[in-house]
Amino acid sequence: MANMAQTVQDERLKQEGLGARLMKRPELGAIAGVILVTAFFLITADSAMFTLSGIMNFMTPAAQLGILAIGAAMLMIGGEFDLSIGSMVAFAGLIFGASVVTFGLPLIVAIPLTMAVAAGLGAMNGMIVLRTSLPSFIVTLAFLFVLRGASLVGLKLASGGSTQLRGVRDAVQDDWLAPFFSGDAFGPIFVALAEIGLIDTFKNGTPKVPGIPVEILWFIALSLVATYVLLRTPQGNWVFASGGDRNAAANSGVPVRKVKISLFMVTAICAALVAIITVMDAGSTDARRGFMKEFEAIIAAVIGGCLLTGGYGSAIGAFFGAIIFGMVTIGLTYTDFDQDWFQIFLGGMLLIAVLFNNYIRKRVTGER
Amino acid sequence: MANMAQTVQDERLKQEGLGARLMKRPELGAIAGVILVTAFFLITADSAMFTLSGIMNFMTPAAQLGILAIGAAMLMIGGEFDLSIGSMVAFAGLIFGASVVTFGLPLIVAIPLTMAVAAGLGAMNGMIVLRTSLPSFIVTLAFLFVLRGASLVGLKLASGGSTQLRGVRDAVQDDWLAPFFSGDAFGPIFVALAEIGLIDTFKNGTPKVPGIPVEILWFIALSLVATYVLLRTPQGNWVFASGGDRNAAANSGVPVRKVKISLFMVTAICAALVAIITVMDAGSTDARRGFMKEFEAIIAAVIGGCLLTGGYGSAIGAFFGAIIFGMVTIGLTYTDFDQDWFQIFLGGMLLIAVLFNNYIRKRVTGER
């Protein structure tokens, strides 16, 4: 501590404001993007967007994407990709759906089972990548196809010929674990708040917001845990090291193989979690679930400041990246823009948000 | 030359067969994958797959993908991505379609115009990437959305409300340039070959294969040119250098900015070429053309040995990568397998082809 104070007095250092120090963190730069996007929608969007229920509304997809994005971000920091997470959502959804509907398992069995299967597949991805030293891009791409195909075949088996498996809601509705993975949390509080008029209600008196969707809580919790792990534990240090330079890390004694395989497993488990939550919420699963989510997750991580080349990034950045992406995709529907222009706006907003975030960070840190 | 002969006699070198020397080249490793996939289909698929007409049949989509893949491979070697090439196919298709149908321009104007627009957009991509030093992944992703959206809006304008613009075939059929960009080449030769019985004919005597689809010729020509440029010209050297280590390259005097911007332009022009060929072949264009092609192009390049991190790869590798991808996608239809298994099979074959290619290369070169 004394040392630090002393080095700060070094004549080779300029004074630097708190703002500048904060903005150096990759995660905090992304906040600038969130602020910009919020400002944009405050001006252009229907005021319903920023009511409590509007916020829950765009945070729900943001959270579902964000859970994936946090896994993807950790894996990217560790220097690898997983293109199979979208398909993994479908496949884990199938495993979970079949467990509860076809085999009638209780959640306490079905959920760990689903996660275990996902983790096993993630480990397999990782092992192939490490054993063959092929790029993870190509290995997990193969799994993208294989798992997507397996979901189709499996669904047809489980549902007797359809590509949709229904009846999950009925199967789980009385399970004591269900409230942790579906629906809205803190319902009674919201009802109470509505009664005293703090929350808007529909004409029939039910609160417009029945609670906080559980995925939002999972999302926040995971972001915090991931941030803690990355910044405060040895394992987090290993993740950065493995992604920064695999050989240098291994030569310094980092168990690179274990780290990478664990990251593949974590990412797969995140996908399984999203699968469980969305399947329970939707009450059904189909062969197209999670389609393209692998890319959206990577996008969110990159918006949040992760480098594609590994070794740099943050979970909190991915958190804000997912929120930006969620706000932009849902937010545009609150505006009066014609749907034909949707993609033009989506692309434009993404670019502007990222440019702005980048611009702010550079100004503040004085990088060239 | 004398030097080289001398260094080979170095006592610190083991003898090495011609095979080993050849296999060290990234492009030649990919041939192993092609051979494996061919062997697989020779056993499992209907014999129609490897008739002349069957070969043309899978080579046509392979060539369309391959033209994109060669652009993508060069850009990847140069250390950047372009996720907007799929949307660029749609957008260039719109520009081209509108030029010939709506404005009635002759091909000699419409084709350069389309390419110029594409090149301009490519340059814009590149300039944003270089100016902001944002990852190209995120910048071109924004263009993915923007160009896709612009194609829709533009098509509706050009066609008066529909998402399909028709009448291209009628508009171009008498243009002297048309045979270079559509239909089949060497028709007369094939007719002659058919007459002497070297090519199968339909009952009415016309050859079953009316010629070589022009995209296949473009594909081969581009692969050769790209290979030549990469291996034998200073510019090729700069591409490897820029992708290998941007700072080191710039510090050694490589004009990294120019190189990268040119590569973005080349990639966009490849997309425009595919757009022109497919729009003329189909006679129409619509807003969904080129959907997901950016990923397939990257996949083909990676199968062919390009590294995602840049600085390594080959155009010939991408050539074989596209052929592997094309064969695997179309091939299953020739087999008796249940078509629901398509994606499982696609993923599995991709993985096996790449593993095999990798295994062969390692065995031959003695890498660990």
Added chain:
Amino acid sequence: QDIIVVAHGQANDPFWSVVKNGVDKAAEHTGANVDFRSPETFDMVQMSQLIDAAVNQEPDGLVVSIPDADALAPSIKRAVEAGIPVISMNSGSDVSKELGALLHVGQDEYTAGKAAGEKLASMGGTVGICVNQEVGNVALDLRCQGFSDGFGGSVDVIPTQNDPAEVEAKVKAALESNPDIDTVMGLGASLVGEPAIRAVASVGRTGEVNVATFDLSASFLESVSKGEAAFAIDQQQFLQGYLPVSFLALNASYGLIPGGNVPSGPNLITADKASQVVELSAEGIR
């Protein structure tokens, strides 16, 4: 008056762009303020969120397509509970009532497929393929199933991705490896129907192999009128956009509503009618 349409297909999908044109036209005619929205891909989870977003804005009417009743039910019910009049269209005829929608405008997919199958069988077909470009969309599965049941003969389903070149090559591959195939049923006109016609031509069997497709495209209709293809199944999706919006506008103004579902299709377009429809299709109306 604010009316919101949430559909599962995108504005750049040729089929849905026609629906959207119908929506826009109705907006123009009724003077209502109408929004058309859809998820970026076929994504039921996101679609339910879009419905929620719409409900938050408390519009005077809501139009939805229902390709997966389980997934969308809670959101639709929430709309109904919130007192928003809901009309369903395109898909979901079977569940529409149960979820509280006022009525449904669309065609029954299975029946349409079956009708097509019967027609193709009557044209002499015995061995067919059903080309599905959107594997996993249950509505499309139903069509192939209906087709297979109505057709009677042997039917293989060929899944493809979204690329015309690939569809063409796959149809050609199927025709070459099984020369007995005499019928090709496509589930979309521009993505499957048109390349299928080219594939049939390239194996020299134009006229021998019957090509039919769901939905319309101007190019495909031209082929129908030239006799290169058998027919297209029109579900007049313009109506699926136009009618619900007008109904809801009238409902908001005067409380009027029709007493039952409106079947907008199926409507087989064969050579005799095709040429009249081409122009309308090119304008995005059919």
Added chain:
Amino acid sequence: MTQDTTFHHGDPQREAKPIIQMKNIEKHFGNIIALAGVSFDVRPGECHCLLGDNGAGKSTFIKTMSGVHQPTKGEITIDGKPMNFTSPRDAMEAGIATVFQDLAMIPLMSVTRNFFMGREPVKGRRPFRRMDVEKMNETAVEEMRKMGINLRGPDQAVGTLSGGERQTVAIARAVYFGARVLILDEPTSALGVRQTSNVLATIDRVRKQGVGVVFISHNVRHALAVGDRFTVLNRGQTLGTATRGDITPEELQDLMAGGQELAQLEGSLEGTV
């Protein structure tokens, strides 16, 4: 040329059993033969210098010793027991710490994180066990200061350090995790005058504590200053091992240049290299 330094070279422990012994190590990369049979050992408390021309195979050899490469042929024993390192972590667990010629640092990571990479100190109980960040920062700054580098702060990214600063991080790290064997591959190449003295003094210090040191250098003076034995490699083979005192600096310098005649400039540069 100065050959007698004031270091007290203790008892060379000639009779002590070697900690690590490498026998007839060969290493091939594809068709390239980098090592063609090299034998070498390190005894506790000695500094064994590995010398040789550029490309002789020194780095390849010590990478084999520290588990980075598996030898193509040959045997490694530790305390007389055969050993087969499959990763650098194995070698570390056997008590071998290495400063690699390429330093094995992650440019994007901070000095502290690089310093402790793979061996982070923790505090607190599971599941709240976490890195002891203050201690890490303090230690890193302090160890660097001992080597003669005053860091501006422990959170500067290693990629933005100067060449010598970076090399010092690698040395300080290896020394800090005080092992049974310390391998230094050209540790002083980028160092300033002061930093070099510090490193040589440090070698002397740890040697006296009984650690076996392997020291690679192209600088005859540095080698003579701290070395107890000298092994010279040439084109992948050993030219022999000499003991301090048995060899003159001139002989050693000739051996280091690969035993070849020096370029005709040798005379003119006498004493400068």
Added chain:
Amino acid sequence: MTQDTTFHHGDPQREAKPIIQMKNIEKHFGNIIALAGVSFDVRPGECHCLLGDNGAGKSTFIKTMSGVHQPTKGEITIDGKPMNFTSPRDAMEAGIATVFQDLAMIPLMSVTRNFFMGREPVKGRRPFRRMDVEKMNETAVEEMRKMGINLRGPDQAVGTLSGGERQTVAIARAVYFGARVLILDEPTSALGVRQTSNVLATIDRVRKQGVGVVFISHNVRHALAVGDRFTVLNRGQTLGTATRGDITPEELQDLMAGGQELAQLEGSLEGTV
């Protein structure tokens, strides 16, 4: 300590106009001040040594001179005309060739391709103008041989070369593209005995041809062997410039260590650094 070498130091050309002149250069990285006002010049035919402790700012300074960094403040003139390099290519075109401390090599590319990177010789006519691969290979092997490295082959990837081999590629390249100013940032750090003599001799040779050389080193002997003037940097500032003969080796060594007292070990290491 040997200070008189047999190099003939020609006419120091004290009166010649500087080729390049840097005035009050400052360079900040964010809140880090790497250079706080440094002035420096190079005259034709002289070897100007830039010396200083680790982290003093030497590399940062020569990067500014070769167009890698733009100075935060200060002026650069070439032949008296103000210059503003926006890229290293600009500097090269002005006749400045540099060996960077990090070498600026692409590990995945072959020796030949690295050697000629950015300045490939071509043959044939447009549009068939192509690299003259044979000539490139021959030249690369030959230039490396001149520096004392026998390559196995010109197509070995630079990433698989030994440290000294790699450094030699960078030096041979800069020398080959014989410029008006040759900047060498610690060029001998990884080199063997023979290779070092060769490099020092090469510096001497090109200087005699009228090239201005900037030479950075931590080795007092190397500096004294070839230097005509000596500028010492300390913590981003100039401590002053001395001319050959006006300064004793001991003074220079003290200056290089940043003017601070050497660690207490200095005595014991006398003459070894």
